[in-house]
Amino acid sequence: MKVLKMLVLRRASGFCPGKCRDLSRPCRVRDLSTTASRNTVMPAWVIDKYGANEVLRFTKNMIFPVICYPNEVIIKVHAASINPIDVNMRNGYGARALNMRRDPLIMKDIGQEFPLTLGRDVSGVVMECGLSVTYFKPGDQVWAAVPPWKQGTLSEFVVASANEVSHKPKSLSHTEAASLPYVALTAWSALSKVGGLNGKNCKGKRVLILGASGGIGTFATQLLKAWGAHVTAVCSGDASALVKKLGADDIIDYRSGNVEEQLKSLKLFDFVLDNVGGGTEDWAPKYLKKWSGATYVTLVTPFLLNIDQLGVADGMVQTGFTMGSKSLKHLCQGIHYRWAFFMASGVYLDDIAELVEAGKVRPVIEQTFPFSQVPQAFLKAEGGHARGKTVVNVV
Ligand SMILES: NC(=O)c1ccc[n+]([C@@H]2O[C@H](COP(=O)([O-])OP(=O)(O)OC[C@H]3O[C@@H](n4cnc5c(N)ncnc54)[C@H](OP(=O)(O)O)[C@@H]3O)[C@@H](O)[C@H]2O)c1
Secondary structure, eight states, X not given: OHHHHHHHHHHHTTSOSSSSOOTTSOOOGGGSBSSOOOOSEEEEEEESSOOSGGGEEEEEEEEOOOOOSTTEEEEEEXXXXXXXXXXXXXXXXXXXXXXXXXXXXXXXXXXXXXXXXXXXXXXXXXXXXBTTOOSXXXXXXXXXXXXXXXXXXXXXXXXXXXXXXXXXXXXXOHHHHTTSHHHHHHHHIIIIIITOOOTTTOTTOEEEEEXXXXXXXXXXXXXXXXXXXXXXXXXXXXXXXXXXHTTOSEEEEXXXXXXXXXXXXXXXXXXXXESSOTTHHHHGGGGBOTTSOOEEEESOOSHXXXXXXXXXXXXXXXXXXXXXXHHHHHHHTTOEEEEOOOOOOHHHHHHHHHHHHTTSOOOOEEEEEEGGGHHHHHHHHHTOOOSSEEEEEOO
């Protein structure tokens, strides 16, 4: 009932209150906000071209975000975090596909995507609401993950759709809260939306997680344990203690000896979550139970890369062909094969907040950086070997 009410409120906030009632086109900005925005510029880390870490530039004069649609909110960013996608986007990954989704107002006014702000996660305070936003009000403490085709959160303020935002768990500081949304929503999408797992059907299911020590792995391990699954985690030896503490039942150290040999001594699995990719696809599906609905879900897909390299039309065709043929091949072998993607959703964040408040999931932060050290935070993330998340305190 509560979820239904939230959905209705969120859905209702999607309509433009003006004459056009058309969300496919932005309305006149001044008509849409509950308060007048006074600032015109703000501090932010931006890039003006794609490349190595040197392209990150601090400016005090980034254009202040405006509410372009009646269901948007402006959030004062208290903390953000760095994900692998930020490092990849800095390098130009996904630019072709993401530019197609960018707001025409931004692309038209500026002529291109630059200056581009990276950063997907935000924990902060609502500063301003669009006229049809009913679920939030100025002063609310919120968290969100902003989709990669929007301006990011490594700035003093960010604009987000109310549908992407959720009330921050009260038990978490902004620093802690900023570590979760992007990885939590991606894991939720992979395990629940794509993989069909949930709190009601997971009890006793055997799940194998490849890459259990990073942002997604540390969240997925806790979520699956909260849902009652048996978790086997594959990670480096030095991450074993961390992953065990998060609840993993069995740990496989992929750096000490042959992973397949170690897996052969265990019972087969109902589900594999692959956060590593590359060669893992060649062997991991073998350890699933055949002809019993077992599922292999990977988060490492060639979707954006295909579009970058082949263009939109050929990239989509290539992607469809690859996914179709792999699904078919695995179906013939008795297992389901799926790709999963990050999904922005305030409603799912509400569910995740409940798990956090219940003490079933906690943030795993490896390192925190001040706003002045965003390039250092990128270098940390780029270095790999994450043990949880890298967070940036913006305030
Ligand atoms: N499809 C999507 O929408 C989507 C969304 C988010 C993320 N992703 C992708 O999902 C992957 C994981 O994301 P993340 O945020 O969790 O990354 P992350 O925080 O960088 O963590 C990756 C973890 O994997 C470990 N690792 C590396 N090689 C491994 C191996 N062979 N076996 C087991 N563990 C290994 C790393 O530690 P060690 O190297 O020390 O072992 C690290 O702890 C990334 O490739 C990311 O691009 C996709």
